[in-house]
Each structure stands twice: as C-alpha cells, then as structure tokens.
Amino acid sequence: MCQPPGFVDPRYPHHVCRLKKAIYGLKQAPRAWFHRFIRFLLTHGFICSQSDPSMFIFRSSHHILILLLYVDDIILTGSSSSLLFSFVEVLPRQFVMKDLSDFHYFLGVQVSRSYTGLFLSQHKYTTDLLRKFHLNLQTCPCTNP
Numbered sequence: 001m002c003q004p005p006g007f008v009d010p011r012y013p014h015h016v017c018r019l020k021k022a023i024y025g026l027k028q029a030p031r032a033w034f035h036r037f038i039r040f041l042l043t044h045g046f047i048c049s050q051s052d053p054s055m056f057i058f059r060s061s062h063h064i065l066i067l068l069l070y071v072d073d074i075i076l077t078g079s080s081s082s083l084l085f086s087f088v089e090v091l092p093r094q095f096v097m098k099d100l101s102d103f104h105y106f107l108g109v110q111v112s113r114s115y116t117g118l119f120l121s122q123h124k125y126t127t128d129l130l131r132k133f134h135l136n137l138q139t140c141p142c143t144n145p
Contacts, residue, residue: 030071037069040094044087058087070107 002016009015038048041056046067049055058065058078065078065087074097078084091097104111108125111118 033072034069037095041067044090073106075103075106 003009003013004017038056042048044058046056046058046065049057052068054069056067056069058067060083063078063080063083065076065080065083068075076084076088078087102113105124108122110121110124112121113119
C-alpha cells in the first residue's frame with residue numbers, strides 16, 4: 001500500500017506501507033482485501049474461472065464448489081453439503097464475516113427457491129428502473145408493440 005498523501009516520510013519517499021489487515025476507508029483497502037481473499041482461495045485449491053474473474057471453482061474427485069465474489073458479498077454453492085460446510089467453517093478463521101444463509105437478492109437478481117430448484121428474476125430491478133425514470137408498464141414501449 002502506498003503511503004497516504006500528507007503522511008509520506010521525506011526520508012523514505014518510495015517506501016510503502018505493509019498492511020497487516022485491510023483498512024476500510026482507504027482507496028486501496030478493497031483491492032488489498034480482494035487480493036488477500038484470492039490468495040486464500042488459491043491456497044485452498046480453488047482456481048479462477050476463465051469466463052468470470054469473480055468466480056472461483058474447487059474440484060475434487062467427486063465434488064465441486066463454486067464461489068462467486070462481488071466486492072465483499074460471497075455466494076458459495078456446491079455438489080456436496082459436507083464439503084460446503086467444511087469450507088464455510090474455514091472462512092471465519094481467516095476473515096471477519098457474517099453468514100446470512102439463503103440469499104434472496106444479488107446484483108439485481110431476485111432468487112426464489114422451490115422444491116424444483118431456483119427461480120431467477122429481474123422483476124424488482126426492472127420495476128425500480130421504470131420507477132426511477134417515471135415510466136410504468138403501460139407506457140413502456142417494450143410491453144406495448
């Protein structure tokens with residue numbers, strides 16, 4: 001981390017600060033946390049997805065874990081409940097976090113669970129956009145050909 005403006009040591013202007021943990025409020029804090037989290041995932045056998053740099057995949061001989069990271073929100077799923085729960089137990093040993101269990105809304109996508117699977121919808125996101133621009137479904141050109 002670079003020395004903060006106004007706190008540069010004139011004797012050592014090119015020295016940098018070494019973070020023991022990320023400091024919230026600094027521009028570099030989210031990046032430092034993200035890189036620390038990625039290093040943690042890589043040391044635990046995850047690989048970064050080729051198609052999405054925020055998705056990490058762990059494969060064992062019979063099971064898979066998929067982790068999606070957006071800023072400081074994490075979605076974790078997998079094919080084995082025991083593997084999933086054992087990894088969830090490891091995370092709080094390294095990072096301060098809160099488990100909110102099932103999620104209902106993530107990046108503009110509503111998630112509803114049923115016995116047949118998950119239903120993903122952007123209904124709330126769309127209606128919020130229409131409301132923001134003072135439109136309604138009756139006047140929206142996409143719903144009235």
